[in-house]
Amino acid sequence: MMASDNISYQKVSIKYGILVGLAHIVYFLLMRIFGLLHIVELSFLSGIFLIIGICVAIAKFKNARGGDINYFQGLAIGATTGVVSSTVLGLFLVVFISTIDSAYLANLQASSLFPESLSTLALFVLTIIYGSWPGFWLAFIAMQWFKKADHTMPERI
Structure with a gap:
């Protein structure tokens, strides 16, 4: 039996x-340090971490695995990765809002991206959904590349 x-x-x-979840948290904290948390749209840039991580x-x-991967393993x-990273971020946000800065939730409620009735629990669930579904789609796109045996670009004709 091989180690792989x-x-x-x-x-x-x-x-x-x-x-990836830790990268999201670091990005969030940097946004806070630089006073950018009120620009909610900037938080979506952290999706780059998910792309790279996947x-x-x-x-x-x-x-x-010695170059062996099946399509469904890549999707999985x-x-x-999306579920785990967004759960890590969601748990952090719950702790952050509950213990450090409850005004952040009010900031999200005031944005056009979230409903005014947004609760901490709803934010937690939405964070997981926002990370899970894109994780699947990003893997679907990435597997178009990685499903090839050598995952290199095709030669020019």
Whole structure:
């Protein structure tokens, strides 16, 4: 049995999901330090971390398996990475709003992106949804590249 047989897409997804979640938190804290939390739209730029995390997770899994990855494993990596990262961020936001800055929730309620009745629980659930569904779609897009045996660009004709 090869060591690569011990690599599961779940372990890779959870690892990179946690790393992406931590990147989201660092980005959020930097926005706070620089006084940019009131610009809610900037928070969507952190989606770049999800794109990078999913691509790196799929590549690491594929490399660990000797270049062997099936399409559904790639989709599962993306979806799971999205769920884990957004859950980490959602838990952080609940703690942040509950203990550090409850005015942040009011700021979200005042934006046109969230309803005025937004609660902490609803924000937690929306955060997970906003990270999970894109995770699946990003993996679907990434797998168009990674499903190839050598995942290189095709030669020019």
